[in-house]
Amino acid sequence: MRLFGTMGADASFREEDFFGREEELSALTRAALEGSRGIGSSFMIYGPPNIGKTSLLLKLAKVLGGSAAGEGLPRPFPLYFSFSQILSHPLALSQHFLQEFLSQLLRFLGDERPSSFDPAAMCDRLASFGVTGCREILAAHDRCTAEGDGLSALVNALSFPFSASGELFYPVFLFDDFQYTGKLQAVPEGAMLSILRPYIKSGRFPMFLSGSSPGRVTAALKREGLFGTFQMIEVGGLSTTSSVRLWGHLCERRRVEIPASLLPRASERLGGIPTYQRMLVEEIFFRGAKVPDAVTLENLYAVSVTEGKLNRYWREFFENTFPDRVQRGRAIRFLKRILCDRFPLDTMEGAISLMGTTDAEGEAILSALEFKGLLKVDLDQLMFPGDPVLADFLYWAFERGVLGKGTSQVAAAIVQARLSRTAPEPGQGGDHARRVAVVKELMRKWDLREVPLLLLDFGMFREKFGGKGLLEVVIGMEREAVRVRLPKVSSVSTGYRASRGGPRFDFDLVAYGFLDSDFSEENLVIWAVDAAVEKNLGARAVEHFENRCRLLALEKMLPHDRLRKWMLINETADPAAVDLASRYGIHLSHPTQLRLFLNLFGLEELEREPEPARSPGSEAPPAGKTLEYELVLPIKADSEVVAARVAEEVAAFASVDADTVDRIKMAIIEACINAFEHSASESGKVRLRYLLSPDKIELFVQDDGKGFRSGKTPEESKKNRGWGLKLIRELVDDVEVITGPDGTVVHMMMHLGGDPANPGSVQQEQEEGGSASPGER
């Protein structure tokens, strides 16, 4: 009878490509060698797909095959067998197993590989090596086949290695892709373990099971009462050192040159997964590319993920796992949300509702993912392996499939995302890039949060405050009606600047969200964001932006409320531009508003590049012109920090030196705290006004209380309090407290332009204070 040849895996395994994993190997080898003294331990090796489990087993087989046994002790015979060959019929499987066992054993015993795959002939050869009982097993197998009794055939075949062992050798089982044993036809799940159970329980035979679906196998082990017998070994990516050695080896073989300094980062990029390293080197070799620097490497990687080998690998993986196109789409979108957008999720129910499908289909998808090792279920808790290449592939699949973007655009986005995360670009266009980054961060934070619409809309501010001043900022809203519930933003990507022949819709930033947390195409909302480059936003720029938005809406067939349009002003905006924007429903925001958003959302301010020294007064308002800013603060712990921030921003317009800015900030903080304490709190708000003219900054802090109390209350003296006003006097050039029927206004003034005659009272005192003896008593 003609049987299959040996499986591909061990034939294609190249020992010289194996690097690292010293620890696992030595532990497994030790355990396997103990079998010579009749001590067998059982291991379950698990990990995500293509992490290198099979290579580890095959390497172990090589190590064991070449190991010398102790004097008079049997030698270990490593029997590698993979269940992945989809021999789902137990008769076919048992026949294949017998065939594999006989031929591997013959080779182990030193026999040349037989020219024909004839089991009877192999039995005769084995008999000459003193291995008996082979004929009986074959006869029993034929009997089972004739009767169609698959289960008995399996029992017959799998027990043979145990009975055949003796003085000469003992079997070391290396069972790969063990999760497939749960999918045999007409055989209950776990039958394979029931058959092996007595041998495992005997504690005499080393047994290594490997598979990507630990949940399924673990559950089967538990059912058989074998779980406690097994030691679990999780296989992850290579250590950086091993991975770098592998790079060296692969590059040398293909004569590909990658500077050594890039290798650790490249390893991290691929999660230290050897298969990916091999594929990427092949890709580079295939394209005959030179890799002089990190950017080129990133580009080649992105090309591979979007249209090369890495892409093909995962595409085939998903096509095999989900032959049904609709199901495949669901699975990819689901995984994308988890691995790329970090959607926090760890329950079955959550997963199924995120997929937005029926329970039955959702379970089928999860089960398929689990089977392939892309999901680990433990006590109903879901865990997903973090595979960087898979994440980028999913990103590509989503952008390509759902949003219809071109491959080169996606590749560019992957590279950009990566580079912007690792090395923020200095210099040119930094301001613009930083603003885009800020918005990106904000978008991420906008999950399920309500944002006062006024914070978004420059036009509404102007209307509300009668066009007074350049900028009015309001914190804390009076009416709920001006709040907007933002869609849950699912993905944020940097858009693409227009270039000739490039894509038609180019924005600085595009974000995708879903209304009501419903991840369906009908509820898709797109944010298109542009950060204006020109200092004064003109109507033409608004028109241009609107046109692009229209095209985008047309292309995506978005209803008008599904496209949110947002422009960031650089410094100022033409009244005409503001009118136009409000007519088109485009949100405008000022950079200062962005800063305030950061504060509101509790975000760390992005790393600021050292600002170039401004020539004094170059950006100050023209002589005689006064800029006015207003801010309304809710009486709320720490909201004075917002006031200080705004002061800092306002001062930046007039190139005020850092020390003066610090003084203004401290003074305003003290004034706000006092206002909070003394406000009669009818509206629960404190109003601030910042007036900036070429020679001075004036600050007004108004509460609606009854003014400062000059005498200390008992509580205040206990807390050593009550010097807020005193501090303010020290900090600024001039203070005036006006109490009227509407409350109290603290008016503070700071001269600008470094008038030597009035450097501030604090500085004068410094000389006197310096002589006071400090230290302990």
Add this chain to the structure above:
Amino acid sequence: MSPHTTIRIREERDTLVVCVGGYLNSQLGEEIEKVVRATLGDGTRRILINFEDTRLVNSIGISFVIGIVEKVMEREGRMAFCALSRINRDLFRVTGLEKYVRSFETESEALDYLAGKE
């Protein structure tokens, strides 16, 4: 509103080092006071407050620091500040704190001083 307002503490050379980050307001002042009180209870008598990461200060925060200084002096401990920014140094002087506690540019100078190596 100020999520980046924190203190970090560690022991170095028998000295409790308190690093004040962000905004020294009443909450943070109270936290420092708590930590210092616990430390004095444990027998450590040397306290160093590091203001390197302090970006803002308000008067309530300062009053807590004064309370702490009083406590340390009561227990006959030694105390120092370091890495004060110019504006914070000014504020400490105006409020009189400077007369009681010596401040240093760097942490190691302050630690030397507290260890008695002047």
